[in-house]
Amino acid sequence: MDELDVTNALITLDALGCQRQVADQILQVGGNYLLQVKSNQPTLLQEIEDSFPKTGKGCTLHKEEDLGHGRIETRQMKSLVLTPEMQEDSYTFKDWAGLRASTSSLASATKNARGRRLVRFPITSVLYRIVSVSSEPYVITGK
Numbered sequence: 001m002d003e004l005d006v007t008n009a010l011i012t013l014d015a016l017g018c019q020r021q022v023a024d025q026i027l028q029v030g031g032n033y034l035l036q037v038k039s040n041q042p043t044l045l046q047e048i049e050d051s052f053p054k055t056g057k058g059c060t061l062h063k064e065e066d067l068g069h070g071r072i073e074t075r076q077m078k079s080l081v082l083t084p085e086m087q088e089d090s091y092t093f094k095d096w097a098g099l100r101a102s103t104s105s106l107a108s109a110t111k112n113a114r115g116r117r118l119v120r121f122p123i124t125s126v127l128y129r130i131v132s133v134s135s136e137p138y139v140i141t142g143k
Contacts, residue, residue, distance in 0.1 A: 006031035010126060015040050018123075024097040027125060032098070034124040047092045048102050048121045052080055059104075071111035078104040081127060098125035 007030035013022065015038035026033045037045050053059060060079040065072065081101050087093045105120040 004029075008032075010034055010124075012036075018044075020096055023099070023125070027098045032124070032126045034122050034126070037102075037121045037123055044092045044096075044123075045121060047090060048104075048123070051082070051086065051102065052078055052104050071109050074106070074108045076104075076106040080104070096123065099123055100125055100127055 006026065009031045010033070011026050011031050012034045014036045018035040018037055018041055023033050023035060037048060039045065061076070063074070063076040065074045067073075079101060080103070082090075082093055082099060087099065093099055102121060102123045105122070106117070108115055108117040
C-alpha cells in the first residue's frame with residue numbers, strides 16, 4: 001500500500017480485507033475505505049444488522065422493483081450514518097478507525113414462487129449518498 005498513491009481514493013475490499021488493521025493503514029496513507037462485512041467479522045456484522053432501524057427511519061432509503069424475464073426483482077439500499085453516540089455506545093464500531101457509515105444492500109428475485117435473497121453490509125470511512133440502485137453495479141458518490 002505504501003507504494004501506491006491512494007490520496008483521496010476510495011479503496012474497496014471484499015470480506016478478506018475487512019480488518020481493523022487494513023482500515024487503519026488505508027487512512028494512514030490518505031485514502032478512504034469501503035469494506036464488505038461478512039461472517040468473518042461476526043460481532044461487527046451482528047452489530048451492523050442491529051443498528052439498522054426496522055422501520056427505515058433514520059436511514060437514507062432507496063428501493064426499486066421491476067418485473068422482467070418472468071421474475072420480480074427488488075433492489076433496496078439503506079444508508080446509515082453512524083453518529084458519535086452510536087460509535088461510543090458500541091463495543092465494536094469504536095474499534096474501527098474512521099468508521100462513519102454502513103449500508104444495507106438487499107437484492108432479491110422471485111420466479112414461480114421461488115426466490116433468492118442476497119444482503120450485503122459494507123462499512124465505510126466516507127459519508128455518501130445513494131444515487132442508483134439498478135441491476136447494474138451501483139454507484140456511490142462522496143460528499
